[in-house]
Amino acid sequence: QKEVEQNSGPLSVPEGAIASLNCTYSDRGSQSFFWYRQYSGKSPELIMSIYSNGDKEDGRFTAQLNKASQYVSLLIRDSQPSDSATYLCAVNAGANNLFFGTGTRLTVIP
Amino acid sequence: SAVISQKPSRDICQRGTSLTIQCQVDSQVTMMFWYRQQPGQSLTLIATANQGSEATYESGFVIDKFPISRPNLTFSTLTVSNMSPEDSSIYLCSVKKGGFDGYTFGSGTRLTVV
Numbered sequence: 704q705k706e707v708e709q710n711s712g713p714l715s716v717p718e719g720a721i722a723s724l725n726c727t728y729s730d731r732g733s734q735s736f737f738w739y740r741q742y743s744g745k746s747p748e749l750i751m752s753i754y755s756n757g758d759k760e761d762g763r764f765t766a767q768l769n770k771a772s773q774y775v776s777l778l779i780r781d782s783q784p785s786d787s788a789t790y791l792c793a794v795n796a797g798a799n800n801l802f803f804g805t806g807t808r809l810t811v812i813p
Numbered sequence: 814s815a816v817i818s819q820k821p822s823r824d825i826c827q828r829g830t831s832l833t834i835q836c837q838v839d840s841q842v843t844m845m846f847w848y849r850q851q852p853g854q855s856l857t858l859i860a861t862a863n864q865g866s867e868a869t870y871e872s873g874f875v876i877d878k879f880p881i882s883r884p885n886l887t888f889s890t891l892t893v894s895n896m897s898p899e900d901s902s903i904y905l906c907s908v909k910k911g912g913f914d915g916y917t918f919g920s921g922t923r924l925t926v927v
Binding site (some may be wrong): 752793 | 858871903905915917
């Protein structure tokens with residue numbers, strides 16, 4: 704059973720702060736990892752992907768992967784109210800589909 | 814990334830009826846995926862649709878309830894059959910564009926069964 708775990712939140716941070724979102728996964732064979740952002744009533748939008756241990760930065764977003772600990776995180780620097788959304792962690796364990804966590808709801812307070 | 818058009822965007826249906834959801838991609842893709850997102854929950858894969866072969870269903874989903882067509886490399890349909898209120902969900906199609914690229918989602922179909 705492939706499981707992807709996230710804290711459901713809600714996570715509230717003040718504008719300009721760093722938001723830290725965490726995700727653990729159960730399948731050690733997992734090969735690729737994704738963070739999606741989903742605004743209420745909208746479909747998920749891919750914001751980050753990471754495949755190897757370490758950090759990957761893209762603008763205000765940094766994804767961190769630690770395969771030994773089966774842990775992936777997303778940091779959002781200089782958080783903006785427009786970042787308020789649900790963030791979904793997704794894991795691909797080699798088959799051509801994704802397993803999603805339940806999502807963390809982030810609220811950025813102006 | 815691929816652009817996916819999905820329709821209808823929403824529908825309200827009577828129990829016992831069926832609804833067919835269409836998904837059109839702007840480029841050819843080998844595999845298309847159908848997901849369900851129940852209220853307040855995350856996404857669950859229903860099935861994988863390959864062109865020219867039967868769809869592959871995940872545990873808990875069966876072809877009689879969710880028949881899928883994949884007539885070509887840019888189009889797929891998902892039918893939700895004999896609907897009950899428990900089928901009220903958002904249904905999403907998704908494609909993967911080569912290698913380890915992320916998956917792109919259509920805009921979703923919000924289904925309410927009354």
